[in-house]
Amino acid sequence: MTHTHPFPAGIVLGYPRIGPRRELKKAIESFWAGRSTADEVEATAADLRRRTRTRLAELGLSTTLPAIPSAFSFYDQVLDAAVVLGAVPERFADLRDPATGGLDLAGYSTVARGRGDDLPLEMTKWFDSNYHYLVPEIGPATTFSYSSDRPVREFAEALADGVLTRPVIVGPVTFLALAKATEDAPEDFAPIDRLDDVLAVYADLLRAFKAAGATWVQLDEPALVSDSTGVDTDRLLAATERAYQVLATELTADERPALLVAAPYGELRGALDVLAASDVDGIALDLVRGRLPEASPATRTALAGKVLVGGVIDGHNIWRADLDAALTTLERLEGLGAGQTAVGTSTSLFHVPHDVQDEPDLDDTLKSWLAFADQKVAEVVTLATGLTEGREAVHAELLAAADARRSRAEAAGVVRPEVRDRAAGLDDAAFHRGPYDDRREAQQSRLHLPPLPTTTIGSFPQTPEIRKARAAFTAGELTAEQYDEAMKAEIRGVVELQERIGLDVLVHGEPERNDMVQYFAENLDGFAVTRNGWVQSYGSRCTRPSILWGDVSRPAPITVGWTGYTQSLTSKPVKGMLTGPVTILAWSFVRDDQPLADTANQVALALRDEIADLEAAGIAIVQVDEPALRELLPLRAEDHDAYLDWSVRSFRLATSGVRPDTQIHTHLCYSEFGEIMGAIDGLDADVTSIEAARSKMEILADIAAAGYPRQVGPGVWDIHSPRVPSEAEVTGLLSTAVRDIDPAQLWVNPDCGLKTRRYAEVTPSLEHMVAATGTVRAGL
Ligand code: MET
Numbered sequence: 177m178t179h180t181h182p183f184p185a186g187i188v189l190g191y192p193r194i195g196p197r198r199e200l201k202k203a204i205e206s207f208w209a210g211r212s213t214a215d216e217v218e219a220t221a222a223d224l225r226r227r228t229r230t231r232l233a234e235l236g237l238s239t240t241l242p243a244i245p246s247a248f249s250f251y252d253q254v255l256d257a258a259v260v261l262g263a264v265p266e267r268f269a270d271l272r273d274p275a276t277g278g279l280d281l282a283g284y285s286t287v288a289r290g291r292g293d294d295l296p297l298e299m300t301k302w303f304d305s306n307y308h309y310l311v312p313e314i315g316p317a318t319t320f321s322y323s324s325d326r327p328v329r330e331f332a333e334a335l336a337d338g339v340l341t342r343p344v345i346v347g348p349v350t351f352l353a354l355a356k357a358t359e360d361a362p363e364d365f366a367p368i369d370r371l372d373d374v375l376a377v378y379a380d381l382l383r384a385f386k387a388a389g390a391t392w393v394q395l396d397e398p399a400l401v402s403d404s405t406g407v408d409t410d411r412l413l414a415a416t417e418r419a420y421q422v423l424a425t426e427l428t429a430d431e432r433p434a435l436l437v438a439a440p441y442g443e444l445r446g447a448l449d450v451l452a453a454s455d456v457d458g459i460a461l462d463l464v465r466g467r468l469p470e471a472s473p474a475t476r477t478a479l480a481g482k483v484l485v486g487g488v489i490d491g492h493n494i495w496r497a498d499l500d501a502a503l504t505t506l507e508r509l510e511g512l513g514a515g516q517t518a519v520g521t522s523t524s525l526f527h528v529p530h531d532v533q534d535e536p537d538l539d540d541t542l543k544s545w546l547a548f549a550d551q552k553v554a555e556v557v558t559l560a561t562g563l564t565e566g567r568e569a570v571h572a573e574l575l576a577a578a579d580a581r582r583s584r585a586e587a588a589g590v591v592r593p594e595v596r597d598r599a600a601g602l603d604d605a606a607f608h609r610g611p612y613d614d615r616r617e618a619q620q621s622r623l624h625l626p627p628l629p630t631t632t633i634g635s636f637p638q639t640p641e642i643r644k645a646r647a648a649f650t651a652g653e654l655t656a657e658q659y660d661e662a663m664k665a666e667i668r669g670v671v672e673l674q675e676r677i678g679l680d681v682l683v684h685g686e687p688e689r690n691d692m693v694q695y696f697a698e699n700l701d702g703f704a705v706t707r708n709g710w711v712q713s714y715g716s717r718c719t720r721p722s723i724l725w726g727d728v729s730r731p732a733p734i735t736v737g738w739t740g741y742t743q744s745l746t747s748k749p750v751k752g753m754l755t756g757p758v759t760i761l762a763w764s765f766v767r768d769d770q771p772l773a774d775t776a777n778q779v780a781l782a783l784r785d786e787i788a789d790l791e792a793a794g795i796a797i798v799q800v801d802e803p804a805l806r807e808l809l810p811l812r813a814e815d816h817d818a819y820l821d822w823s824v825r826s827f828r829l830a831t832s833g834v835r836p837d838t839q840i841h842t843h844l845c846y847s848e849f850g851e852i853m854g855a856i857d858g859l860d861a862d863v864t865s866i867e868a869a870r871s872k873m874e875i876l877a878d879i880a881a882a883g884y885p886r887q888v889g890p891g892v893w894d895i896h897s898p899r900v901p902s903e904a905e906v907t908g909l910l911s912t913a914v915r916d917i918d919p920a921q922l923w924v925n926p927d928c929g930l931k932t933r934r935y936a937e938v939t940p941s942l943e944h945m946v947a948a949t950g951t952v953r954a955g956l
Contacts, residue, residue, distance in 0.1 A: 305527050343394065421454065442812065702725065799843060
């Protein structure tokens with residue numbers, strides 16, 4: 177019943193795995209490219225794991241109690257769990273080792289990345305983070321067997337190195353809640369139906385950990401804080417009860433390590449009572465996103481035999497914690513009477529970069545307000561000391577944290593009255609344009625576009641030449657004038673190509689942008705950018721989120737020069753290209769000292785000014801990209817309306833300052849249109865482009881059914897793969913489209929920007945798109 181193994185006073189739920197210099201990314205990409213062997217990648221990975229352990233120990237985590245997580249992954253933790261369970265889709269069955277059922281590194285990579293017509297596992301967002309996991313495919317016929325001892329070997333490797341770690345694996349309920357049913361599964365099948373079969377393998381894994389000497393294992397169950405996984409709450413709670421009946425009770429405490437169930441990203445609510453009533457040995461709560469629980473008397477009694485980890489250090493953001501407040505929260509958590517109260521991070525630290533001390537370009541004052549992963553580990557250690565030895569023991573650290581917060585609150589630029597006054601003085605009119613019908617007419621008589629106008633989403637290939645020029649400019653080898661000239665030459669090429677192909681609305685191709693968010697961050701006040709602040713987005717892909725630390729304003733026009741130059745080259749309309757406020761927030765580390773809605777409106781006002789300048793420069797169409805609109809949707813349905821309300825308002829604030837004859841476009845990427853249809857309508861954009869090629873335009877039926885009145889550009893070319901769609905294929909998609917919705921509402925464009933593609937794919941694909949449009953137009 178009670179945990180028999182000692183638990184440390186402070187832990188982190190997980191740590192970045194990509195390496196301070198993206199060592200893992202480089203190693204695995206070189207393996208994929210055939211430049212290194214699997215053994216070489218394994219050696220790099222083992223070295224990285226060892227350095228991580230050493231670092232975490234140096235920072236003060238225990239090496240004799242399981243404070244340090246063993247939570248490595250070559251690609252994704254959900255894929256790792258699927259591999260342990262042997263749950264690899266049928267189309268990859270040949271990759272499995274005939275003896276164990278496991279995958280070698282090449283096979284594992286193939287499941288993650290696909291081969292030929294065998295599509296990889298689908299990728300989707302991990303809770304409300306910007307990390308993407310691979311979606312397991314589970315059907316009635318999926319076989320489960322303990323197929324990979326890799327996690328156990330990694331635990332043993334650490335132990336042999338003198339460090340008792342705590343293995344971390346995605347828990348059974350979350351694994352199944354995040355899985356999707358295989359295509360051949362009957363309608364009424366859900367992956368969670370397979371719970372018992374999966375539990376049998378988890379039991380094998382736990383026995384293996386025990387045999388290897390693990391004292392505690394962490395099972396990550398973030399599905400328990402969400403009502404958006406597709407499994408309804410009652411089913412989720414029943415599955416939780418069953419899962420931990422099997423793993424914690426039926427598998428006795430002698431047969432397995434102690435179990436810590438971690439629930440990052442939100443509040444456990446009813447699931448806390450279920451876990452408390454089970455025989456799991458510990459529960460880790462996210463006390464950054466969630467409130468302190470009001471446990472029932474029964475739950476309090478049950479907690480007396482358990483470890484409760486208070487996740488008070490934010491794993492999601494990069495600000496130094498208010499240690500005093502965190503300690504108070506922990507003291508109140510102690511009041512729940514758990515057998516032991518420990519300190520933790522709210523989530524794994526893999527959402528934040530490694531080390532703020534590794535940022536030579538960041539301003540020292542700004543640096544003093546920040547905590548990346550290593551600083552957060554130190555915060556956990558401080559709080560653990562405070563909790564066990566009393567506040568006095570960490571007096572100096574608490575004071576230093578308070579000083580940093582004071583410095584931040586008072587610093588120039590954090591609060592700028594002129595920015596605040598402008599936002600406070602907005603009236604409702606700032607969020608509204610005139611009636612759509614009037615706008616449509618005014619825009620048509622200004623633009624004279626043919627039916628089914630053709631365009632692209634903005635970016636053209638980021639060629640090696642562009643990257644080289646940017647690197648040379650950053651290194652000081654090119655002057656600003658030379659760099660400008662290189663970009664202009666690129667733009668001329670992109671314009672010529674679009675004119676030759678015969679597109680109706682042109683773009684400049686975004687050669688000057690390293691990244692659609694960082695570019696704006698570099699050009700707005702209130703942001704800072706990092707040099708080494710990489711975080712994993714998926715697989716080997718990393719992003720370097722900017723830091724939004726102060727009140728935002730636009731010191732000077734940003735895109736007007738480039739867009740105006742482009743327009744001067746052509747008589748076709750050129751579409752101005754901006755990133756929307758929600759996406760800028762979603763893909764940055766955002767200040768935590770004011771509501772997101774207020775921050776979004778500051779960004780929106782800066783964009784509003786930019787759009788006004790574009791309009792004044794004669795630009796008739798402006799696209800404001802919001803691919804992250806759906807991404808920030810809260811995990812609990814009850815919070816959706818409030819989020820959609822402020823996010824939609826910020827878009828409208830950015831875009832409502834224009835004349836009726838200026839056309840506003842937006843691009844949303846994802847095809848999950850249905851559930852936020854109301855919000856999309858609320859954006860009031862004249863034209864909305866969306867991803868639709870993979871789902872064969874299914875989305876249009878929903879749009880028609882909803883009576884959506886404005887124009888849409890469903891993507892006709894899936895740009896995520898190097899495949900070139902044939903003219904016939906695009907003609908087919910467009911023929912469906914003109915049947916499903918009024919052709920007067922329809923635009924023709926690819927699914928997304930073309931920056932990751934090569935011209936060898938872009939040129940023929942766009943040619944096919946334009947030719948197909950001609951055919952379908954002729955039939956209208
Ligand atoms: N305008 C951007 C581009 O074409 C939109 C990208 S959305 C992820 O690259």
